[in-house]
Amino acid sequence: MSQEIERTEKALQDAWPDATCYGCGPANKKGLRIKSYWSEDGSEVICIFQPRAEYNAGFPNVMYGGLVASLIDCHSIWTAIAHTYREEDRAHGSLPAISYVTGSLTVRYLKPTSLDKPVMMRARVTELHPKKALVECDFYSGEVKTAEGSVTAVRFNLDKSLGANPASVEPHAKTV
Numbered sequence: 001m002s003q004e005i006e007r008t009e010k011a012l013q014d015a016w017p018d019a020t021c022y023g024c025g026p027a028n029k030k031g032l033r034i035k036s037y038w039s040e041d042g043s044e045v046i047c048i049f050q051p052r053a054e055y056n057a058g059f060p061n062v063m064y065g066g067l068v069a070s071l072i073d074c075h076s077i078w079t080a081i082a083h084t085y086r087e088e089d090r091a092h093g094s095l096p097a098i099s100y101v102t103g104s105l106t107v108r109y110l111k112p113t114s115l116d117k118p119v120m121m122r123a124r125v126t127e128l129h130p131k132k133a134l135v136e137c138d139f140y141s142g143e144v145k146t147a148e149g150s151v152t153a154v155r156f157n158l159d160k161s162l163g164a165n166p167a168s169v170e171p172h173a174k175t176v
Helices: 065-087
Strands: 036-038 045-049 099-109 119-128 132-141 144-156
Touching (some): 036 065, 045 065, 065 119, 065 132, 065 144
Antiparallel strands (some): 045 119, 119 132, 132 144
């Protein structure tokens, strides 16, 4: 795995400090809070994430497949956002915010993903249209490619950078 971990620039997600997404929102203290960066040559977006024991799938040292999908999803959406800012020749995070949501997500699990080493995602936009972006993401555990994903990111006009209003979120119902 290329050692592209140490960064001096801000992560793409840091442009939206109030975002509350579970996977990538800097304001979600209980979330995964992934950090994505442009590769050195600018051809793709890279994220390194350190899994922990609570992400176990029920087998010793194997990451839960739903987490693999969530990581691919969030990282791919940020790849679409960052790519679109570049294509529109705008500063990353500038207003009006460029927002995407997931229209479709396909994940192919190739091998089990280990919990004892960092995972790396490498994503790139393969097609950009006015209302959508197609993103391909490779998922590695160490040097081993364990999954790959395809995301159709759908552009919309609401501003995801503001995050969800916690006052509008209903608490979980208590069972008696």
